[in-house]
Amino acid sequence: MSIRTVLAGLNVPVRRPDYKGNADQYVTYHLLGEVGTIYAEGKAAETGTRFSVDIWSKTDYVDLLTSVRTTLQNANYTVVVLAEYFDSGTGYYHVVLEACCVGAQYG
Secondary structure, three states, rough: OOOHOOOOHOOOOOOOOOOOOOOEEEEEEEEEEEEEEEEOOOOOEEEEEEEEEEEEOOOOHHHHHHHHHHHHHHOOOOEEEEEEEEOOOOOOEEEEEEEEEEEEEEO
């Protein structure tokens, strides 16, 4: 299943960067990399995929963070919160998550 499909049920816009809308909250995602996790006959038989999933919010983002994390975990992703930033120029909080899953598809 693609990460776009997994995140599609959130009640905010979900896009690849660079989101051009004006929503108070939205989520972006992009591929960080892949690595073979099981090899057979010299080829990767199973691949682990890592994504950056970014929450952008002008308001309290805790409920959205909980929804994003739960949604990804229910789809068998391992989720780690890496950082929180505040951009005073745009007024957005930016929360960076790393989501990893064996067999995930980019999309």
